[in-house]
Amino acid sequence: MAVSHEKFEGERTLLRIHIGESDKWNHQPLYEALMEMFRAEGFAGCTVQRGVGGFGSTSRIHTDKILRLSQDLPVILEVVEETERVERILPRLDEMIGGGMVTMEKVHVILYRPGKVT
Numbered sequence: 001m002a003v004s005h006e007k008f009e010g011e012r013t014l015l016r017i018h019i020g021e022s023d024k025w026n027h028q029p030l031y032e033a034l035m036e037m038f039r040a041e042g043f044a045g046c047t048v049q050r051g052v053g054g055f056g057s058t059s060r061i062h063t064d065k066i067l068r069l070s071q072d073l074p075v076i077l078e079v080v081e082e083t084e085r086v087e088r089i090l091p092r093l094d095e096m097i098g099g100g101m102v103t104m105e106k107v108h109v110i111l112y113r114p115g116k117v118t
Contacts, residue, residue, distance in 0.1 A: 013080070014107045018101040018103075080107060
């Protein structure tokens with residue numbers, strides 16, 4: 001679903017989702033399922049970042065050091081969108097995310113345009 005985002009500058013909401021790399025949703029990596037959901041909903045974009053280390057509520061450290069490559073590394077998804085659209089998908093996030101953290105904050109978008117296709 002292609003959605004025009006020509007007038008995307010101004011006040012928006014940054015949604016940040018902290019989960020683990022091994023988290024699943026319907027036998028699929030959770031971060032992939034979330035990214036696909038945002039795309040299907042016509043969100044302006046989604047960025048997935050894989051962390052080199054971190055810890056959460058259990059205080060168990062997850063790292064990418066050689067001896068611990070099989071550990072569950074942190075993954076962060078970031079989405080910038082209109083507040084109302086973010087708020088509408090919060091119940092779905094609650095259903096999909098078993099453990100992790102979701103934050104929202106106001107941001108001011110100063111530039112949003114597609115990259116040049118080469």
